[in-house]
Amino acid sequence: MSAGRAIRRLPYAWTLWRRSIQARVVISTLLLSAVVATIVGMVLLNQVSDGLVDGKTRASVAEATRGTVDAQRRLSGASGTEFDASAQLTQLVASIVQRGQVQGYDVVLTGPVAGSSEGVAAGSGTRNSQGVRSDSVPAQLRERVETPDFTGVAWSYTRIRYEPGAGRVDAPAVVTGSQLLLPADGGTYTLYYLFPMTDQQRTLSLVQRSLVTGGGLLLLLVGGLTWLVTRQVVTPVRLARRVAERLASGRLEERMHVRGDDDIARLGQSFNQMASSLQKQIRQLEELSRVQRRFVSDVSHELRTPLTTVRMAGDVLYDARDRFDPVTARSAELLQKELDRFEMLLADLLEISRYDAGAAVLDLEDVDLVDVAHRVADSTRALAEMRGTEVVVRAAGPAAVAEVDVRRVERIVRNLVTNAIDHAEHRPVEITVASNEQGSALAVRDHGVGLHPGEAVLVFNRFWRADPARARTTGGTGLGLSISLEDAHLHGGWLHAWGEPGRGSQFRLTLPRRAGDPIEESPLPLVPADAAPERRDRPGGSVAPGTPDRPIGTR
Template sequence: MKKAILAGLRWTSLRLRLVVVFGLVALTAAVSASGIAYWLNREAVLTRTQDTALGDFRQEMQNRAASLPLQPTAEELQLTAEQMARSSNPAYDVVLVDRRPDGQSIVGASDTDAFTVKDVPASLTGAVDEKQRISEGNAYPYHLFWQRIALRGKPYLVGGTKIIGGGPTGYMLTSLDKERQDLNSLAWSLGIASGLALLGSALLAQAAAGTVLKPVQRLGEAARRLGEGQLDVRLRVSGTDELADLSRTFNRTAEALEKKVADMSAREEASRRFVADMSHELRTPLTAITAVTEVLEEEQDSLDPMIAPAVQLVVSETRRLNTLVENLMEVTRFDAGTARLVLDDVDIADQITACIDARAWLDAVELDAERGIMARLDPRRLDVILANLIGNALKHGGSPVRVSVRPEGEELVIAVRDNGPGIPEDVLPHVFDRFYKASASRPRSDGSGLSLSIAMENAHIHGGDITADNAPEGGAEFVLRLPRDASRLAEDNQEGGAK
């Protein structure tokens, strides 16, 4: 399903645009060519029919209408009109009109049902009756005029002329319906041809798009895999075009990135191994030094007053070094991915009380937690989180430190708020960074700068998180959110470690 959606998205992007552009170009070319062809054929067909009919009508007017007496009767006009219509090629109907000196009009028509004087446009009648000036470019006072009209829903050609030197005026009417049908057939043929051209262009565009986009799709897939961490991905390069150059550039970039990442990973692994080895090697002499300092601390009251401060300094610094080594080893386990959860059902109020009591913080911490709030967590890691958060609050914020617990659905929320000036805004984004100390805004700390980062790592391994902010009432507030049951996450961690 996901692949189909991605394919659809690819289709609606560059491929569709290429097909649309090809189609528009082909459609424009086909419509233009069809329009020009239709217009040229239309004019050729109509002009041929028109010239043939008007030429025949002019000849008939000269042969038949001109031979009538000066004042023909209606019967003579009708007979002549019928003769002209019967001999016409192409077929047309004829109306002959003769005007007497007294203004009376005599009309003769070949077929009064098909064509009468009323069917002749007034503009054509006026043009036929108008006498032209004789000049070098115009040798005759009267000319043959024509006009295309629509009569009773069909196309017709109507023409008219006047006998020069006296005689009747003749009008002819021939149908253009056959030509219209032929032109409609031509239009349909050109339309079908345009449609086939559009379809062909779409198929060609699809083939061209496939040829162009396949390398682009391969490049996109390779970039996606490279982004997912598969640094050994490479593209097959063929040809000398721009896409081939792009593939070569990608391969060189991927190769350089793989080498750089490999070098960085090697250095990082060496650094982690060095820290782990150093921490491990320090534990043995630290154990001996700790034992000696404990003896010295017990005998401190009997020592020379000049020596006692030095002994106290050695004891405190030894404890600090011991804590630093333990923290470094813990960080190393997190970095190596070997940290695991050992879950147990914990009463949160009892766990916090035990943490505070073990470190003699009962007088400096106010606990707001109901007993009976149970959670399935790693007790040791929860103790580390609480000890680091509360210890940090006591060092930098001052007592009393308020610890409150409240359940929120499937989550457990533990808030630790101190009584100090709060955390500066520029320090807040870095409080969980390793070895970060806000020495410019707080008194010098004897900590290592690892306690809060270790607390965050322990929260993450539970599937939780810690946020830091300043409380509206004053002081800094750290909020720990943990799932009330981390069993599923513990199983995932164990499976990940087995792999």
């Protein structure tokens, strides 16, 4: 495999390692087993090597000692008339070399040692086994053996070197050195035996190959066993994951197939019991939700008929209030006001029931949000004057066009503006409109009571109120922001909230250019420019958490 392909496979290998328990267990076991097998193999190989070398050394020293003693005995028993030192050396070397050929070693004879024989140059003679180079004997061993007062046998390790034409290969060896006294000239000569360790080297190579082969087979066996064992554990886990994914997708009837009575089987039984319990509870919740939606829808529809009758009677009383006494006239006005609120509540409940039933549809057209903002500002001007505030529209560009259902978008903006007026505390309410390539945004800013930490999410809940003791002076039903959030979702847009106690709040509506298209960034910031520096300097405030996939939050 080339290096490029190996690099390209790295992400796949990392994914396999990260996602597969079986792969991690098998690979970890193989790596640890390889480390253990390597350590054990090295220890065994070292012990075998030391045993072979020590045995060869002891045998070599013993053989060299016997050979030296035998050679010295033959020299000492030579005839007194044999004074030819060269002939004695030749005869000695020939007998030793012949014996070495039988015993499997080589010989190097040098000398005489300096100062041991007068009239003969030291080191003038060197006789070897055929093809052996004299430099096979280490210099340190030569210096030790050639010492005048040396006795016994010295040994060392070396590598036998042969002449190029000898037809033999250099090999490691044990070399021993001893001294011989030649009667012919009275000189002391050094005799070196070189015992090649070729057999030991072959044995060590065989042991090494056996350990490598055995270790490889052992790793394969351990890997296979680990794979089988982990498969027995991982397979039920994978089956449980698949069943859990099917349960999450809505297939509540899925169950694990359980066999046996072991721990995995009991785990599967517990999983199936949990799935059955969840299925039962989900069915109950679905039925309860269906009954609640049906109840809201039925009650909303059924109340319209009596409400129409009460409305007609209330209108009659309200139109004739000038002829009543002050207490009765005030009662007629209060009745008319509460009837208006009751009608709004029924309309909102019907709208909520349509959302719950999935029956809400869009009537799309291209709309400029700047025009929508001006229309809402005009329609809420009377309410703003009554509350002692004003509504100001600011457009960041000439147009902010989006494909929307204009009725629903106007309802969102109207709910946001009336909510801001209700909490403005006599300060202006600002509507800002902007757009970019992805969509358009509209932000409603007030400088009133603001929101406490955590309330930016709760503000979109049905019937939620920041202060339960606070009166609804504008006649709200508590469903406006919840319906606005559903309308924003229906368009594929976002509705976010921000607020700080005493610094007001801001609600931002972001809509795509085309309904349902994804939005990555809003044209307007959620935190207002006049509040951003202070917000960075001190903690507090409330920002609805969320992402583009969860359109309650900030970007």
